Amino acid sequence: MTVFTGLPILASFGLSFFSWDVISDPQFVGADNYVRMAGDAAVLSSFRVTILMAISVVVLQLALGLGLAVLVNQRRSDVARTFFRTAFYLPLLASTAAVSIFMGYMFDYKFGLINYYLQLVGLSSVPWLTSGFGAFVTIVLVAVWQQVGFTFVLFVAALMSVPKEILEAASIDGAKPWATLIRIKVPLISPTILFAGVVAFINAMQLFDQPYIMTKGGPGTATTTTTIVMYQSAFQNLQFGYGSAISIILLLMILAVTGLQFLAARKWVFYQ
Amino acid sequence: MAGLWSGGIDRRSFLKAGAFGGLTAAGATSLAACGSGGSAGSGGGADTLKMLLFGDQKAADTLQKSLATAVTKLDKKVTIEVTGVTGTDWNDFFAKVLTQLASGNAPDIVSVATEGLQLMASKGVAAPLDDYVKRDMSQLKDYFSDVHPSLVEAMMFQGSLFELPTDFNAGNMFYSTDLYKKAGIAEPTGDWTLDQFQSNATAISKLGSDINAFDWVVRLWGSWTSFMYANNANLLEESKYDGGDWLWSTAYAGNSAAQGRGGGWKWGTPTANSAGTVEALEYMVELKKAALSPSPDVGGGQTLQGLFQSGRIGMAIGGGFWAGGLHNAGMADGSFNVQLFPKWKSQRHLFGTGGYAIFDSSKKKDLAWEVLKLLAAPESFDILFPGNVTTPARKSLMTAERYATTGPANWSVFYGTLTDHPDTAPIPAPPYYNAMATALNQRTTEAFSGGDAKTALDGLQADLEKAAGAS
Numbered sequence: 001m002t003v004f005t006g007l008p009i010l011a012s013f014g015l016s017f018f019s020w021d022v023i024s025d026p027q028f029v030g031a032d033n034y035v036r037m038a039g040d041a042a043v044l045s046s047f048r049v050t051i052l053m054a055i056s057v058v059v060l061q062l063a064l065g066l067g068l069a070v071l072v073n074q075r076r077s078d079v080a081r082t083f084f085r086t087a088f089y090l091p092l093l094a095s096t097a098a099v100s101i102f103m104g105y106m107f108d109y110k111f112g113l114i115n116y117y118l119q120l121v122g123l124s125s126v127p128w129l130t131s132g133f134g135a136f137v138t139i140v141l142v143a144v145w146q147q148v149g150f151t152f153v154l155f156v157a158a159l160m161s162v163p164k165e166i167l168e169a170a171s172i173d174g175a176k177p178w179a180t181l182i183r184i185k186v187p188l189i190s191p192t193i194l195f196a197g198v199v200a201f202i203n204a205m206q207l208f209d210q211p212y213i214m215t216k217g218g219p220g221t222a223t224t225t226t227t228i229v230m231y232q233s234a235f236q237n238l239q240f241g242y243g244s245a246i247s248i249i250l251l252l253m254i255l256a257v258t259g260l261q262f263l264a265a266r267k268w269v270f271y272q
Numbered sequence: 273m274a275g276l277w278s279g280g281i282d283r284r285s286f287l288k289a290g291a292f293g294g295l296t297a298a299g300a301t302s303l304a305a306c307g308s309g310g311s312a313g314s315g316g317g318a319d320t321l322k323m324l325l326f327g328d329q330k331a332a333d334t335l336q337k338s339l340a341t342a343v344t345k346l347d348k349k350v351t352i353e354v355t356g357v358t359g360t361d362w363n364d365f366f367a368k369v370l371t372q373l374a375s376g377n378a379p380d381i382v383s384v385a386t387e388g389l390q391l392m393a394s395k396g397v398a399a400p401l402d403d404y405v406k407r408d409m410s411q412l413k414d415y416f417s418d419v420h421p422s423l424v425e426a427m428m429f430q431g432s433l434f435e436l437p438t439d440f441n442a443g444n445m446f447y448s449t450d451l452y453k454k455a456g457i458a459e460p461t462g463d464w465t466l467d468q469f470q471s472n473a474t475a476i477s478k479l480g481s482d483i484n485a486f487d488w489v490v491r492l493w494g495s496w497t498s499f500m501y502a503n504n505a506n507l508l509e510e511s512k513y514d515g516g517d518w519l520w521s522t523a524y525a526g527n528s529a530a531q532g533r534g535g536g537w538k539w540g541t542p543t544a545n546s547a548g549t550v551e552a553l554e555y556m557v558e559l560k561k562a563a564l565s566p567s568p569d570v571g572g573g574q575t576l577q578g579l580f581q582s583g584r585i586g587m588a589i590g591g592g593f594w595a596g597g598l599h600n601a602g603m604a605d606g607s608f609n610v611q612l613f614p615k616w617k618s619q620r621h622l623f624g625t626g627g628y629a630i631f632d633s634s635k636k637k638d639l640a641w642e643v644l645k646l647l648a649a650p651e652s653f654d655i656l657f658p659g660n661v662t663t664p665a666r667k668s669l670m671t672a673e674r675y676a677t678t679g680p681a682n683w684s685v686f687y688g689t690l691t692d693h694p695d696t697a698p699i700p701a702p703p704y705y706n707a708m709a710t711a712l713n714q715r716t717t718e719a720f721s722g723g724d725a726k727t728a729l730d731g732l733q734a735d736l737e738k739a740a741g742a743s
Binding site: 014021022023104105108109110111127129130131132201215217218219220222223224232235236237238239240 | 296311363365370371373374377395396397482484566567569570575579584704706709710713714715717718720721722728739
């Protein structure tokens with residue numbers, strides 16, 4: 001952990017106070033990289049895009065994961081449950097890069113399969129990847145599609161661990177399925193929801209492969225996430241110090257939001 | 273530690289000082305490895321000449337095998353190690369090379385195209401070849417007599433030569449002869465105009481909604497930038513560095529194509545929102561609005577070749593590398609052809625060229641130079657680039673036999689672009705090329721999603737001014 005996680009973080013923090021292009025000698029520049037970032041429209045825009053994307057992905061991922069888990073949990077057959085668990089989890093095992101390339105073809109405006117079927121049912125083609133809003137939505141959908149399996153599996157396990165006697169008591173008291181879900185099951189699996197939410201948010205704040213491969217961050221900067229700006233600054237523009245400073249701010253943002261999630265959790269998470 | 277905080281520190285000490293610079297675990301690991309290895313310089317093992325090739329490892333192995341005997345003959349103690357580095361385009365390849373450099377693992381020789389030359393030369397990473405060229409001029413007479421001076425000039429920076437170009441690609445226009453026939457239009461001739469291009473595109477577009485009359489990808493080479501060049505405009509002010517006479521007066525003495533050449537291209541003030549540049553991008557936006565061309569993707573062009581091969585693109589910008597690309601994709605010879613780019617205000621073309629540079633940190637520069645000469649030899653071309661995947665820099669290699677199996681029939685336009693159009697010039701590639709390419713991608717897609725070329729190019733102008741100021 002120290003070598004592969006702690007050291008790189010410390011190294012990035014140290015490097016963020018330097019100007020270094022890999023080729024020339026590094027120059028200590030104090031907090032200049034952080035000051036510059038405050039006025040850099042590209043970085044600020046990337047923070048906006050990243051936060052909006054992360055919120056969209058997390059909300060959809062949790063809602064869809066929970067919905068699918070509830071539906072699958074209602075299945076009595078173990079075979080069906082195993083089948084759905086495997087089916088929804090499989091995309092997570094695929095390479096994100098490969099999925100992104102494939103999805104890029106699927107969502108192509110002119111030759112994509114999605115628009116082909118839309119046209120078959122009489123709808124017009126959608127500029128999925130070539131309009132700002134379309135590209136944003138597509139990246140979110142692809143990220144959710146690939147990640148939802150993880151949330152789903154967590155929720156299935158959590159729902160299965162809800163004590164049957166509590167559900168039977170609720171049923172005897174006349175609780176309808178929806179009320180049972182909202183008032184009994186969700187509170188009982190709230191620690192799992194918190195865990196899934198935190199993990200999903202941390203992942204979503206670091207989205208790189210999907211936007212980089214499918215849209216290269218475009219059109220314009222519509223899908224340019226902070227990790228893309230970080231990569232461009234460091235590895236393309238040779239501003240490793242600046243790229244490190246961006247990564248440190250991203251890390252602080254993730255820590256801050258995760259902290260807020262835990263604080264808020266005190267009011268809605270129930271531990272048995 | 274005082275030195276660390278006093279301003280500049282030595283790069284190698286910096287690397288050793290605890291693997292600074294890891295943006296990721298992998299990055300930090302490679303830096304740490306460098307620190308512990310004790311040598312951040314190039315050359316690797318004392319007896320290994322290291323070369324990075326833009327290509328896959330199979331191609332690298334083939335090259336290594338073909339060079340091994342010659343290298344051992346030159347120096348018995350040395351073996352050559354060629355590593356293939358893949359990438360979707362030169363930007364991608366170059367980013368990976370720089371990552372290796374960051375890890376302190378610099379090679380002795382590296383593939384460098386126009387895109388990366390000025391960065392490497394301006395930072396002192398690449399070693400100038402002037403002294404070697406002067407010394408071995410008699411051996412190189414044959415090479416220079418065979419290579420167009422515009423390619424050589426593109427490999428110069430501030431009067432010095434950094435590479436012997438081995439290949440190039442100019443932005444010509446490929447077209448589907450099948451779709452031309454179906455549309456009932458005559459194939460273009462060398463003097464065709466932009467109006468004819470548009471009229472042909474209009475005819476092809478009527479063949480069906482699943483066919484793009486013209487398609488392209490967003491990048492610096494052969495993108496809307498080809499239209500910009502034909503409109504006598506550019507993203508940066510053009511001039512030439514002084515110097516270079518040492519080469520032109522000897523290697524190209526008496527060659528009229530070498531007249532007026534300088535010491536390399538000097539890219540000046542950004543002109544991304546100049547009237548001609550805006551007009552070129554507006555033209556492309558109008559093509560899209562007229563359904564003659566789709567919103568372009570950003571990328572290396574592989575998808576474009578696939579769509580062209582499947583008969584869904586009428587015309588696309590391509591260079592000599594399209595001959596092998598289309599053939600390898602299964603396109604039959606005769607089902608496509610190539611022509612010069614259409615004339616607008618001029619018929620100026622752009623090109624990019626590639627070759628091999630010696631790292632300044634190499635401890636085996638003399639040997640590396642000998643290898644560079646081997647790589648520039650005629651017999652090396654098909655080992656380096658089997659199957660017409662690029663255009664030879666040596667004119668003598670441009671033969672009917674070369675294109676007999678792949679096509680296109682009009683292959684002579686590849687070199688003709690250089691010899692018959694003296695105003696043909698390299699893509700703008702200043703030392704801040706990578707930042708420029710990123711900004712170009714973003715602003716071009718912005719223009720197409722918003723439909724406003726002028727605003728997007730005003731933004732590009734600001735981006736380029738910022739990048740130029742930071743470089």
